[in-house]
Amino acid sequence: MMMNVPFRVTSMLEHAERYFAKKGVTSRTMSGIRNFTYREIGERTRRLSSALKRLGVQKGERVGTLAWNHHRHLEAYFAIPGVEAVLHTINIRLSPQHVAFIINHADDQILLIDQDILPLVEHIKDQIPNVKAYILMTDEDQLPQSPLQPMYHYEKLLETGDPDFEFPQNVDENDPVGMCFSSATTGNPKGVTYTHRSTVLHSMLLGLADCGAVSESDVCMPVVPMFHVNAWGLPYAATWFGSKQVMPGPQFTPKLLAELIEMEKVTVTAGVPTIWMGLLREFEQKNYETSSLRAVLCGGSAAPKGMIRAFQEKHNIPFMHAYGMTETSPLVISTRLKSYQIDLDDEAKLDIKAKQGYVVPGVEMRVLGANGDVKWDGNEMGELLLRSNWIADEYYNDDRTEGTFVDGWLHTGDVVTVDEEGFVKIVDRTKDLIKSGGEWISSVDLENAIMAHQDVFEASVIAIPHPEWQERPLACVVLKEEAKDKVTKEEILDYLKPQFVKWWIPDDIVFLDEIPKTSVGKFLKRTLRDQLKDHYMTTAKS
Amino acid sequence: MMMNVPFRVTSMLEHAERYFAKKGVTSRTMSGIRNFTYREIGERTRRLSSALKRLGVQKGERVGTLAWNHHRHLEAYFAIPGVEAVLHTINIRLSPQHVAFIINHADDQILLIDQDILPLVEHIKDQIPNVKAYILMTDEDQLPQSPLQPMYHYEKLLETGDPDFEFPQNVDENDPVGMCFSSATTGNPKGVTYTHRSTVLHSMLLGLADCGAVSESDVCMPVVPMFHVNAWGLPYAATWFGSKQVMPGPQFTPKLLAELIEMEKVTVTAGVPTIWMGLLREFEQKNYETSSLRAVLCGGSAAPKGMIRAFQEKHNIPFMHAYGMTETSPLVISTRLKSYQIDLDDEAKLDIKAKQGYVVPGVEMRVLGANGDVKWDGNEMGELLLRSNWIADEYYNDDRTEGTFVDGWLHTGDVVTVDEEGFVKIVDRTKDLIKSGGEWISSVDLENAIMAHQDVFEASVIAIPHPEWQERPLACVVLKEEAKDKVTKEEILDYLKPQFVKWWIPDDIVFLDEIPKTSVGKFLKRTLRDQLKDHYMTTAKS
Structure with a gap:
């Protein structure tokens, strides 16, 4: 045929x-x-x-x-x-x-x-x-x-x-x-x-x-x-x-990148959010000619909305948020406004661009919640499952294949919501999600809310076993130096209450001197969970 | 994996x-x-x-x-x-x-x-x-x-x-x-x-x-x-x-197409040259708002340079020439200026856009001339061979498969030249090509030259067997009514001589009342060849 x-x-x-x-390559080596x-x-x-x-x-x-x-x-x-x-x-x-x-x-x-x-x-x-x-x-x-x-x-x-x-x-x-x-x-x-x-x-x-x-x-x-x-x-x-x-x-400082963009008239570049934060700071220091740039592709982790805003509004550089993993080659999801969204106001458009986006052609998606496929309402949470010709179906000689690659789908371990347009927003990792009474609570949403409090330096919300509700959220909070011993649990909880439904509010808050972290600065929630695993077993009983 | x-x-x-x-479809039916x-x-x-x-x-x-x-x-x-x-x-x-x-x-x-x-x-x-x-x-x-x-x-x-x-x-x-x-x-x-x-x-x-x-x-x-x-x-x-x-x-007159472009803000449209000739005539009659158009794709047969010029220069509508066949799904070759050709003068750019273009990603090309793969000099002629995942490898239950699909390549039957940049230009069909003394002569080039003569109504150049040169070109010419019996063979040949190397010049010219044509108006060269097949066998002997 x-x-x-x-x-x-x-x-x-x-x-x-x-x-x-x-055509060809302009290559910067040691020399x-x-x-x-x-x-x-x-x-x-x-x-x-x-x-x-x-x-x-x-x-x-x-x-x-x-x-x-x-x-x-x-x-x-x-x-x-x-x-x-x-x-x-x-x-x-x-x-x-x-x-x-x-x-x-x-x-x-x-x-x-x-x-x-x-x-x-x-x-x-x-x-x-x-x-x-x-x-x-x-x-x-x-x-x-x-x-x-x-x-x-x-x-x-x-x-x-x-x-x-x-x-x-x-x-x-x-x-x-x-x-x-x-x-x-x-x-x-x-x-x-x-x-x-x-x-x-x-x-x-x-x-x-x-x-x-x-x-x-x-x-x-x-x-x-x-x-x-x-x-x-x-x-x-x-x-x-x-x-x-x-x-x-070998070395790419923000200054060097800005110079290369200007000198070589770069039209498209790609990197993780920390790179772009550095570049924004460099743009604050000095004026560069960046009008050649038609797209800054950003992936690896979620780009903060403020960063997207700065690129688009302050520097007039189109910013494209994308999502992928080593297991997915990586591009499987990207954010691009649909033609009928162009007329939304700037803030609404930024909200869309801050989401991970919708699946690209050639990729299929399912989002599995507590009760099967979730509703596309921007609210119901589920684990993101993906299928495509550019997604792995196993780990190389590794028994962790099982549990990740199931029935032809990659289970990403990312918990997401999907809005009416199919745009995915990551809200948590499955292992960090709090499963309370058959419903799901996003630890990330709670953390972000707590960290927005003026007296909080950092915060991590973890799932703790609970005799009645299976799991309940516990907030681990580090106060700013000047607020220590001055701000109470109740003040933090009262701050949260208007922002979430009642059953999302942590049952308790633990004040810590610091949150344990990995070598790359991510919260070590596992350590916290181990240390605090009996917290509600004892408090709930008492 | x-x-x-x-x-x-x-x-x-x-x-x-x-x-x-x-999103969806705007559909025009009978009603x-x-x-x-x-x-x-x-x-x-x-x-x-x-x-x-x-x-x-x-x-x-x-x-x-x-x-x-x-x-x-x-x-x-x-x-x-x-x-x-x-x-x-x-x-x-x-x-x-x-x-x-x-x-x-x-x-x-x-x-x-x-x-x-x-x-x-x-x-x-x-x-x-x-x-x-x-x-x-x-x-x-x-x-x-x-x-x-x-x-x-x-x-x-x-x-x-x-x-x-x-x-x-x-x-x-x-x-x-x-x-x-x-x-x-x-x-x-x-x-x-x-x-x-x-x-x-x-x-x-x-x-x-x-x-x-x-x-x-x-x-x-x-x-x-x-x-x-x-x-x-x-x-x-x-x-x-x-x-x-x-x-x-069901009916698409130039007027209707122009109205749809304006009303629906069409951005991309595709069709054969005759459609676009009609649309250009409609644009002459009436002003339409066509600024939404980002591309007019043209294929099926070669687009005349004047038509491309009219779209681009007169109406500011980008025109994209492409090449394909039923056997190739069809898109295999398209014309797009390379970035470093943008600075050429308008005429040079038009010359490039009037070529069929270069192969798209996922398609491989060979051009086989009399002595193997041709030089990419815009001059040497060869048959275009193509290979791709969207090219057929056979005709359905048809013994004409043999001869067209050979060793994994589609033999298109089109004779082309390739320039230094890889742009293909069709110069003839293999069956119409004149193979003279181991070299190839394009019947189409000669026809176009003869038809540019002010006294010529139409002309067809065919390959005729020749005892010494294998084949030689014979020009069949229909003169304009007012020029009949006034213009001589010699005048036509003298007109051609400055334009071609000597051995390209037809050995003879036959004046006809009309060129036989197919039902869709193409020259029936086969009929001419049958009628005139002994022309050089007799004249060369005499």
Whole structure:
């Protein structure tokens, strides 16, 4: 009937080599900014593929990268799938123990390493005995002394490679091409394996007019690291569609990003909220020419409404909120006003843009509450379930697969509401949700309300077992220094009462000196729950 | 690794029902203009699916439509694949004999027919004995008298259908969903069968920012008939992406199209050059508000440069030239200036836009000349070969498959040149090309040059066997009435000489009273070649 041409990651680079040969990458490495055309990137990638093959990389084997956003990392993105191996982009911000764990769990055969990341790998060298070779992505002429052996010089390796290496054409589109690990709140990171099919379809998604709209006319700067869900797939899409790419390299301060936006006339950039907070602060310090920007894509965690407002109203920069996970490639939900919402007032539009958005074409969603699929009323809460060709169906060799991937659906662990238009808003994590008398209470909503109180420094609301109601909310509150011993529980509770239905109000408040936190500053609710698990068992009885 | 969710045509409608329930279709039928939301279209489609099922339609069977562009036809687009049957959109502009042939060749079980097309089907009723039922898509309350039996009333059939009918979810993405026939220059039309996979991927293509950019914010009016390669796939893409659709119905005069553009604020429309010539003439007659238009897509045959100029320069309407065939779903090549071509002068940009363009993402191209792959110099000619997931790999039960689909490539039969940027320009059909001494000569280029002569009414250049050169060009020329018997062969040849290399110049000219033509006005070169096949065998000997 119709041709069945397998999806193939390297076909995207081939398209760029042929039709966008003059376009390319502006890459900032340790030693400065350099430009490469897609013709050059293509040739260098082919050289790298042939060199990897000569180093013995076999089909299906994993090759790891520990690298920032630059042209060599982009070459690895295609060269590793180009020998039918699996690109494992390693999150260098994990603890050294976790980095060693995922290198071993993935069974990486070769590691490609940036020079400034070398000390991290040297530090764990005794824990990763199965790695057979190291390739240093360096700008220097000579390799440094290193206990990591054998070590190859990236550029010299390329010199020995074949510039006409032919990428295998008859691949199975369901073969693996990529691997990323998702950090878990407990235990080791969990691995996800992407395929040709998932990668090419996700790249196509990013070109859709309503979902990224990556175009030949774009200048695309991924600030999100290439080890963070493949920089959200932008390097693949931007190459395929012939966008110019700006790779910000190893250090990206707000100042540097602002300068690159101005200098390279960046049209689309992507990153997490903390990056954009920093950029806003930089914009306060100095005027930059940013009129080229057509979209700031923001994901990773929820963007505060004030930040969206500042970008749109103060700096006239369109801001696009999106939602995804390592398990989802990542783009599955994005916020875009529907055409008939354009006439809403600014505040109503901001409220919509502060939501995560609705599912993109090719993704199906269910939201399962206490009593099945929730009503789309912006109120009823349920866990977000997703299905798509660019969503994993398992963790790599990991028994945590069970419970997350059930009957063909990814259970995200995110508790959301859905409004009448299908816009999703994350209200909690399932494990932090309070299940009280068959109804659900969002810990996040309560926390945000308490933290808005003028005397509160920080607050965490947790679910505590209750003899009658199964669980009840308990508020853990840290008062500002000057308010300590002055503000009472009753004052906080009275403050909350007008804002919530009665049964949402915490039964009690515990004043603490600080909320325990993870290494990245997130509340360690698990610790709090352990410490306070008997609170209502004793108080309810008394 | 990753979920493998089969591509499925009905998933696109489901997405519209869920996320674009308030958007929909403005449909013009025999009785006027009506509006339907996607929620309504979804419900009506489900009713139609369940009714078709009750009428006995089985998986894989073909159901034919003979209908214009309106909401009911759109419902059939989804309802027929919705019972795993095959939507066969019948080109009602074919001869009655060919219409009967394709109904029989496809083995259509049921026909859905517009009221004004009923006479055509009644005319051929004795030739299509296998059709089991007829469904009349009528605005009238009652069915007319008709010899076609059994006949069902579309709206009454819907009333009996199940509004909650569930579309099968676990389809094979390579199962057939659609069928179109391509008219052949000789013999019967050739059938092509589309699949879920090809249809969904082609729809996704139309959403890419650089290839149609179909968006929720669009108002999309397909003027190209829904029986012409599925209106180029626009009804599927526009539904999936939540665009408003404007369906112009049974009669679409230039005046009506201009009024719809103005009234409905159409943003994107698509059709063949003759439609746009008519619209330009209408624009000359009367002023219309057309500023909503962001793209006029043009395909089917080459758009004259003057027409592109008029749209862009005179009316400030962006014009997009595209290339495709029934065999290619159809979009495979489109013209879009590369970002660094924007600064060229207007004439150079028009020259680029008058070319067919370069291949879209997901399509591979080869151009095979006399000596293998041609140079991309805008000069060397070769046959265009294409490969993609939305290109057929065979004709339906037709031995003409051989010779067209070879080693995984579609041989288009179009002779093209490719410039340095990869832009394709069609210069001839392979069968009309003149192969002289191992080199190729474009009959079309010579014809255009001769027809530019002030005394020439029309001209056709054909390949004639030659004892020494294999083939040589022969020009068949019809002079204008006032020039007859006054202009000589030598004058025409002298006129050509400065424009072409010497060996391109026809060896002889034959003056005719008229050029034989097909029913749609194309030159019948085959007839000319048959009549004149011995011309050089005798003249070269003498």
